[in-house]
Amino acid sequence: xxxxxxxxxxxxxxxxxxxxxxxxxxxxxxxxxxxxxxxxxxxxxxxxxxxxxxxxxxxxxxxxxxxxxxxxxxxxxxxxxxxxxxxxxxxxxxxxxxxxxxxxxxxxxxxxxxxx
Amino acid sequence: xxxxxxxxxxxxxxxxxxxxxxxxxxxxxxxxxxxxxxxxxxxxxxxxxxxxxxxxxxxxxxxxxxxxxxxxxxxxxxxxxxxxxxxxxxxxxxxxxxxxxxxxxxxxxxxxxxxx
DNA sequence: ATGGATTGTTTCGCTACCGTATCATTACTA
DNA sequence: TAGTAATGATACGGTAGCGAAACAATCCAT
Numbered sequence: 001x002x003x004x005x006x007x008x009x010x011x012x013x014x015x016x017x018x019x020x021x022x023x024x025x026x027x028x029x030x031x032x033x034x035x036x037x038x039x040x041x042x043x044x045x046x047x048x049x050x051x052x053x054x055x056x057x058x059x060x061x062x063x064x065x066x067x068x069x070x071x072x073x074x075x076x077x078x079x080x081x082x083x084x085x086x087x088x089x090x091x092x093x094x095x096x097x098x099x100x101x102x103x104x105x106x107x108x109x110x111x112x113x114x115x116x
Numbered sequence: 117x118x119x120x121x122x123x124x125x126x127x128x129x130x131x132x133x134x135x136x137x138x139x140x141x142x143x144x145x146x147x148x149x150x151x152x153x154x155x156x157x158x159x160x161x162x163x164x165x166x167x168x169x170x171x172x173x174x175x176x177x178x179x180x181x182x183x184x185x186x187x188x189x190x191x192x193x194x195x196x197x198x199x200x201x202x203x204x205x206x207x208x209x210x211x212x213x214x215x216x217x218x219x220x221x222x223x224x225x226x227x228x229x230x231x232x
Numbered sequence: 233a234t235g236g237a238t239t240g241t242t243t244c245g246c247t248a249c250c251g252t253a254t255c256a257t258t259a260c261t262a
Numbered sequence: 263t264a265g266t267a268a269t270g271a272t273a274c275g276g277t278a279g280c281g282a283a284a285c286a287a288t289c290c291a292t
Contacts, residue, residue, distance in 0.1 A: 006224070007217070007220035007221065007223075007224055008220070010220050010223040010224050010227070011154065011157075011158060011216060011219065011220045011223070012158055014133075014154060014219075014223060015151075015154035015155060015158045017130075018147065018150060018151040018154060019151055019154075019155065019171070019172065021147065021151075022147055022148055022151045022172050022173065022174070023172065023173040028146075028147055028148070029147070030144075030146060030147070030248095030249075031134065031137065031138055031144055031145070031146070031147060031150070032138055032144070032249095034134060034147070035131075035134040035135055035137075035138045038127065038130060038131040038134060038135075039131060039135065041127075042127060042128055042131045048269085048270090049269075049270055049271090050268085050269065050270080055135070056135065056138050056139065057138065057139040058138070059250090059251065059252085060269085060270065060271085061250085061251075061252090061270095061271080061272085062249085062250075062251085063270090064270065064271060064272085065248085065249070065250090066249095068271095069248080069249095084258080084259070084268095084269085085257080085258055085259085085269095086257070086258045086259065086268065086269040086270070087258095087269065087270080088269080088270060088271095100127060101123070103127065103130075104123035104124070104126050104127045105123065107123075107126040107127070107130060108122070108123055108126050111126070146278095146279075148279095164239085164240090165239075165240055165241090166238085166239065166240080175280090175281065175282085176239085176240065176241085177240090177241075177242080177280085177281075177282090178279090178280075178281090179240090180240065180241060180242085181278085181279070181280090182279095185278080185279090200238095200239085200288080200289070201239095201287080201288055201289085202238065202239035202240070202287070202288045202289065203238095203239065203240080203288095204239080204240060204241095
């Protein structure tokens with residue numbers, strides 16, 4: 001696990017990766033949506049609206065709207081929590097996994113070309 | 117220059133950094149705006165609207181609008197090219213440099229905590 | 233000098249996001 | 263069984279983004 005970045009290198013890595021992301025076909029999410037998606041897929045469940053809102057430091061409607069949009073894109077899925085039917089559990093989907101896989105590819109691809 | 121990332125590590129790094137960015141006070145730019153800002157500051161000038169649009173693979177109005185917004189935030193500045201007055205040259209500002217410096221700090225800070 | 237090409241901007245109609253406030257549903261508690 | 267608390271969703275007015283098309287200013291070639 002070598003994450004030895006100096007500020008300038010970190011920015012260059014981000015630059016290439018974001019450029020790759022923007023240029024890609026992938027539907028362009030907002031920073032908040034992307035952040036949310038990464039959190040849902042990289043942090044162990046369960047994820048609730050309230051929990052996600054607290055994690056990102058945003059209001060609940062922001063999370064609800066983001067889930068609407070990303071749900072329509074097939075990147076996440078909502079289900080009711082049966083043990084406490086006030087809760088909504090956010091689940092991963094195949095589409096979301098593919099999206100993140102593609103993102104990971106972009107990052108390492110650009111990072112590699114950067115190192116040359 | 118150690119940018120040796122495997123896909124999963126790359127995503128985790130992005131996750132923490134983006135979380136830090138979203139939670140930060142910094143005005144939240146769109147992916148395209150952030151990408152544009154990074155490009156302007158990390159790639160040698162001169163930068164023109166047309167050139168930036170081609171680099172990002174977006175239309176010119178997207179760049180014009182992004183420059184409007186980021187200009188209002190003091191992150192970039194426009195001047196006319198005197199040698200060909202059709203061109204607009206995009207210049208860096210102190211505010212933009214500070215913004216990116218802060219972003220770099222967030223990335224390496226989160227990356228370091230990730231490595232523990 | 234005039235016609236065409238090129239640059240960046242603006243306009244149009246539309247969609248999506250924002251924060252605040254309110255709402256409906258469900259759970260808990262006295 | 264009320265009454266309160268908590269969860270997620272919705273309504274509202276406003277802002278800002280989008281692509282496509284039209285635009286003004288400038289350059290250049292003839």
